[in-house]
Amino acid sequence: MLATKLENLPPEVLTAICTSLGDDQAGLLSISRASKYLRAISAPIIFKHITVTTSTGRRRPRRSSPRPTRDTRANLLRTIVTKPTIAAHVSSVHCPSSRGAVPAINEEDMDLILQTASKFGVPVPELLRLGGAHPSLEGRRGWALSDDDMQRLVTVRAFFAELIIAHTPNILTLDYSIGRYRNAFQVLTTIQDSSSFHRQPMFPLLKNVHLRLFGPGTFLRPLSEMAPNLQTLRIQGVTAPMEGWHFEKVKDLRLSSSNFTGSELRGILTGCPALTNFEYDYYSLRDERCAPQDVVDALESFEPQLEGLSLKFHSNTWAGRRREPSTTDQNQPNSGLITSLKHFTALMNLQLDSVCLWEDAVEGSAGEDQGNGTEQIFVNLLPRAVRSLRVTYKSPRPFHDALPVFARNLEDCCPELQLFHNKLLFDGPLSQGLLDQLRQVREEFVLLGLTFEFDVSRLNGCVYVNLDDGGLPVSIETMTEEEWILSELG
Structure with missing residues (x-):
């Protein structure tokens, strides 16, 4: 009825x-x-948004008897391949990471897989043909697997993911976790090069791509041909070499968990001539191949057009330590640290770690660097067009010197600023004096018509509070430290 x-x-x-x-x-x-x-x-x-996953159902609780999980990839592939009308409606595909399980394929599904793969000349992984029963995998899981064994498992995952992706011609968004795979994009590249596409792009409507690829950027060269209208590209873990990298229409580029030198980064950026927003998250546990100023130098050709910039240099990989001075360094004492962004005339949204600007120190040693001119850092740094500023600090020192000076000069140096967000990564005693200083700084900016935001996160251990008046909020035991601090700031 x-x-x-x-x-x-x-x-x-x-x-x-x-x-x-x-x-x-x-x-x-x-x-x-x-x-x-x-x-x-x-x-x-x-089917507008699909997820290529290895299994469905809830994770079984501990101590329960094992029960099989149902792999959906073969069924999803059948639906997408045999029903092109449905496939045409898929606008986003999500391929999360998985443990690399190999599904048990029935005869009917295997026939479809073989037929679809042979149509494009794509080889079917040996492990899939064997149903996961490879001699090297028998009785071994997890850390017991060799790198070659892991590659066999990842090959099956990539085979299904890329074969399904290839049959969604109208996707707008792709979120693909590739991992450490030696042959990333191999299936997609084979299909793109096959006679079926007649040199036409595989994904003409694709605009947004998010990849987790822990491997060389050369894997991504075919992507520019597959998706010529790509506008937003987010990549985690990509490494050099990056030869052949070129995305004509990409405006928003975000590189996280990256470890490029300044010259490598310049080559990457040259491949995105339409760039207007750049986010760079530098991370390395072993060396310091890149300094904050190197990133700024690599962006030189984008000074008139860059509207958004975010730089994150994790404290355990870049602590403001100076590079070896070179003949081109104009300011040797601050070599490697950013001294000015004023030449970025279109820059409106800026996010920085304070380690890009000065050598952060603990509160007790704040006086050591007072003579280095850090009080004027924001006045000398910021372009006039900036409207949104977000800064993360490792020490509270800027709230005593740099921020008050910035507030007094705000109308002259940044007349367009509307939002100022401050985050303090704190590890130590949080005094009443610091809270009073924070209140005072916030009031100075609010009086100028700005939205002033502040939050605090602990690095390690506890934050000990020592209030002169001895007054703690009644609900302090049920509040997080962040909530309490915000309540104290009003």
């Missing part, structure tokens, strides 16, 4: 109902099972 009533509604109304259900997959599936007519309307919405 319910199906009959629903079927009497106009298609556009039914589509609106299904769309309004959003992430309610159970509700959408209930509608799709009511009749073929309702299934035809709801299916494209159900």
Whole structure:
């Protein structure tokens, strides 16, 4: 009866109902099972966002008897390959990392896999043909596996993921966790080079890509041909070499867990001539191949067009230590630290770690660096067009010197600033004096019409509070330290 009533509604109304259900997959599936007519309307919405996962169902609790999990990749591949109308409605694909399980494939699904792979000349992984029963994997899991064994497992995962991705021609967003795979994008590249596409791009509508790739950037060269209209590219863990890197229309580039030299970074940025937003998260446990100023130098050609910049240099990899002075260093005492961004005339959104600007010190040694001119750091650093500024500090010293000076000169140096967010990574006693200083600094900025935000996070251990008046909020025992600090600041 319910199906009959629903079927009497106009298609556009039914589509609106299904769309309004959003992430309610159970509700959408209930509608799709009511009749073929309702299934035809709801299916494209159900498959608008797909996830290529190794298993479904809840994680079994400890001490329970093992129960098999159902792998969905073969079924998903069948749906996408045999129903191109549904595949055409897929707008985003998410391929998360997994343990590399190899599914048990029945004969019918294996025939489909072999037929689909042979159509594009894609080799089927040996481990998949064997149903996961490779001699080297027998009785071994996790850390007991060699690198070659892990590659066999990852090959199966990538085979399914990329074969499914290749059959979603209208995707707008791709989130793909590749990991440490020696042949990343091999399946997609083989399909793109096959006669089926006749040199046409595989994903002409693809705009946003997020990759977790712990390997060389040369793997990504085919991506520019597959997705020529790509605009946002986020990559975690990519390494050099990056030869052949070129994305003509990418405006937003975000590199995290990266470890490039300044010259390598310059080559990467040259491959994105339309760049307007750049986020760089430098991370290395072994060396310091890049200083903050190296990143700024690499962005030289983008000074008139860059609108957003975010630089993060983790404290355990870059602590403001000076590079070896060179003949081109104009300011040897601060070599490696950023001295000015004023030449970025279009820059409106800026996010920095304070270790990019000065040598952070603990509060007790703050006086050692007072003569280095850090009080004027924001005045000398910031471009006039900046509207949003976010800074993370390792010490509270800037709240005593740099920020008050910045507030007094704000109208002259940054007349467009609207939001100033400050985050303190704190490890030590949090005194009443510091809280009073924070209140005073905030009031100075608020009086100028700014939105002044502040939060604090602990580095290690506890934050000990010593208030002169001895007054603690009544609910202090039930509050987090961050909540308490914000309540004290009003």
